[in-house]
Amino acid sequence: GAVVSQHPSRVICKSGTSVKIECRSLDFQATTMFWYRQFPKQSLMLMATSNEGSKATYEQGVEKDKFLINHASLTLSTLTVTSAHPEDSSFYICSARVHRPSSGNTIYFGEGSWLTVV
């Protein structure tokens, strides 16, 4: 079953508005979650590391004020795309680290969110 849940799976918003994407860890606590962005036919690019109870760590080139990350609880991280523009249209996906006896610290992904800005 799903280990990490992401919502919404698809969202369309108007330019200039903000949209929030949620990433939840199911049945486990995640002190660290990761947010990725993926353009069509390309690999995943890490945007930021979301740390519970503290500020997110952003990768170089990622605008902190545009992509707001909040990790208010041990099971929820949110990514808010502020003042969205069409070029923000992309696939956003989160992940969290889970410790499993069979596979160590495995990283599981949410289902991803397709964002379209019109």
Add this chain to the structure above:
Amino acid sequence: AQKITQTQPGMFVQEKEAVTLDCTYDTSDQSYGLFWYKQPSSGEMIFLIYQGSYDEQNATEGRYSLNFQKARKSANLVISASQLGDSAMYFCAMREALSGSARQLTFGSGTQLTVLP
């Protein structure tokens, strides 16, 4: 320099045949983890298999096995008895030790696998 290299942008395999997807990596860490994920057209990232750098045996998970050659820094994914549902993009990823507790993944460029009936 690329940390994860997948040299096969696309691969074709006949149904029921085995296929190997290549992955080489570059790291100076002694402790690291290697992952393979499957990404169907829906976009979700499905965890397939994990290999730790200190694991002496090659990881296996059902039809998936990882051919881990540490000296060559390669971690090829072998899918046996391919099925039509295996058609997807496959990503190799590596987790290195970083300062602090956060350990992020670095992904390869992916290999698009198509299983032919």
